[in-house]
Amino acid sequence: MTVLLTVVIFLPVLVAGVLLAARPPDRAAGWTWVTASAVELALIGWMWWRYDPGPGSTGVVDGIAYEVDLRWIPTVDAGYHIGVDGLSLPLLALTGVLFLACAIWSLREKNEPRTFAALFLFLQTACLGTFAALDLILFFVFFDLTIVGMYFIIAGWGHGNARRSALKFFIYTFVGSLALLVGFIGLFLGGEDRTFDMVALAENPPLADSPVAGGLVLLAIGLGLAVKTPLFPFHTWLPDAHTDAPAPGSAILAGVLLKLGTYGFVRIAMPILPEAWQRWAMVVVVLGVVSVLWGAFVALAQRDLKRMIAYTSVNHMGYVLLALGAAGLVGQADEEARTVATVGAVYQMVSHGLLTGALFLLSGVLWDRGRTYAFDRWGGLAGPAPVFAAAFAVAAFGSLGLPGLSGFVAEFQIFAGSLPGAPVATVLAITGILVSAGLFLLAIQRLLTGPLVVPTAAGADSDDGGVDPERGSAGHAREAATATLERTPTGTVTRMRDMRGPELAAVVPLLVLSVVLGLLPRALLDVIEPAATAVAQLVAR
Incomplete structure (x- = not known):
């Protein structure tokens, strides 16, 4: 069974190579992607079913399953060391679910569907490899490959200023990854055994007696992960990248790639640099609270649905950092609180991935119908598009933390x-819930209630983003924008085509999973808790 995780990681990129080499028809390429993603999810499900951390497992050290450890660069003790525990297995499952949803959604893709599918499959391998890596150099390699894959997806299939947004995304996150590499080298040089192995470093933390050096290494690692998460003030690449990316790209960017940053904190920074994490935990808490409030208030001010959703990601990732920072502040005697905070952070990663992935795909419905995300171009959609309205309402209520959905359990x-x-910081962060509730309720009011408002043919090529200079002329944009709208002979819009087919098959399972995790959280908590307890113990040692 040790080879199973390797198959899970590299199967997508192998299928991508076959697609590029064999060049099947467009429709066959799309279904090949769907099939490969379904097989991936089935394999991850099998891993979940068979996963057993064992009694007394610490999660970080001896609770690892499906482990493979082969020497790769022996001169620096770097290896192909992979495995899963309660921290990584839920994120592997999230990755499988979201990539399958995007594959189904993209069955409608007409612009170079083979290359589009191959890039997503390549990106899936990079994401899975990052979550499974137990070696810092291997983690860095997969981490950097995710940047490359997403850059080409945004630049090649985005709209508006896609190339500029893709370049901004690449520069920000690549510079962050360089800081991450500097931090990893610091861990290597600061350890007694001179290794990049995460398990060995967690068992014998480096720089424990060097507060200044430990703080500088944590700063480098934290900077690299903060850009990827992203946290305030390193978030400025995010709104542009999301707004100009295609809907599946935005779903993966928010649902999976942002989690690489928060996962890095809980997998690397906390257990390997416990003294430095405790020393700087209040700074992490403050950054988390500022991200919570900044993301919520700026999202509230947006006039564009996709930018609003993008800023809510800053808000929700702030909650994760608040919890992880607070785990470093809680006293030695309160181990249960440290564990609960860490469990909540991981649960929030999964919940946010499902709900925000669904919201970005739903924003793609509006783009497909009207070539704009502007709130003032849409209204009254509950009448002509009740399925869209119901799906959007569920995703919005889940994101604002309504009981019965996964967001409530996490928060x-x-x-x-x-x-x-961190009582004061927590109370301040709770106010972010109120702002989030306001902005999502306002979005529901703008989009779903009142008289029917949809973009007109004349408005489809306005400066709100109707013309896609990378992919077509203004005339083509108008035709695509109005093809799904029904009009009277005088030109008045009478209805808009509701969600159907691949759109429904992609979005509904994400929302169903959010409901299941909201009503039956034990299924996920039983997996997360042993590893989260181990992290809480390692931080407090």
Whole structure:
């Protein structure tokens, strides 16, 4: 069974190579992608079913399953070391679910579908490899490959200023990854055994007796991960990248790639640099709270649906950092609070991936119908598009933390675990819930209620983003924007085509999973808790 995880990681990129080499018809390429993603998810499901961390497992050290450890660069003790535990397995499953949803959604893709599918499959391998890596150099390689894959997806299939946004995304995140590499080298040089192996470093933390050096290494690692997460003030690449990316690209960017940053904090920074994490935990808490409030208030001010959703990601990732920082502040005697905060952070990663992935795909419905995300171009959609309205409402309520959905379970644990260690910061962060509720309710009001408002043919090529200079003329944009709208002979819009086919098959399972995790959280908590407990213990040692 040790080869299973390797198959899971590299199967997508192998299928991508076959697609590029064999060049099947467009429709066959799309279904090949769907099939490969379905097989991937089935294999991850099998891993989940067979996963057993064992009694007394610490998660980080001896709770690892499906482990493979082969020497790769022996001169620096870097290896092909992979495995999963309760921190990484839920994120592998999230990756499988979201990539399958995007594959189904993209069955309608007409612009170079083979290359489009191959890039997503390549990106899936990079994401899975990052979550499974137990060696810092291997983590860095996969981490950097995700930047390359997403750059080409945004630049090649985005709209508006896609190439500029893709370049901005690449520069920001690549510079962040260089800082991450500097931090990894610092861990290597600061350890007694001179290794890049995460398990060995967690067992014998480097720089424990060097507060200044440990703080500088944590700063480098934290900077690289903060850009990827992204945290305030390193978030400025995010709105442009999301707004100009195609809907599946935005779903993966928010649902999976942002989690690489928060996962790096809980997998690397906390267990390997516990003294430095405790020392600088209040700074992490402050950055988390500022991201929560900044993301919420700026999202509230947006007039564009996709930019609003993008800023809510800053808000939700701030909650994760609040919890992880508070876990470093909680006293030695309150181990339960540290564990609850860490569990809540991981649960929030999964919940946010499902709900925000669904929201970005739903924003793609509006782009497909009207070639704009502007709130003032849409209204009254609950009448002509009730399925879209219901799906958007569920995703919005889940994102604002309504009980019965996964967002509530995640945020409740974050607040309960953070309050003992950072009471003032937690109370401030709770106000972010109120702002989030306001902005999502306002979005529902703007889009779904009132008289029917949809973009006209004349408005489809306005400066709100109707013309896609990378992919077509103004005339083509008008034709595409109006093809799904029904009009009277005088030109009045009477209805808009509702979600159907691949759109429904992609979005509905994400929302169903959010409901299941909201009502039956034990299924996920049982996997996360042993590893989260181990991290909480390692931070407090």
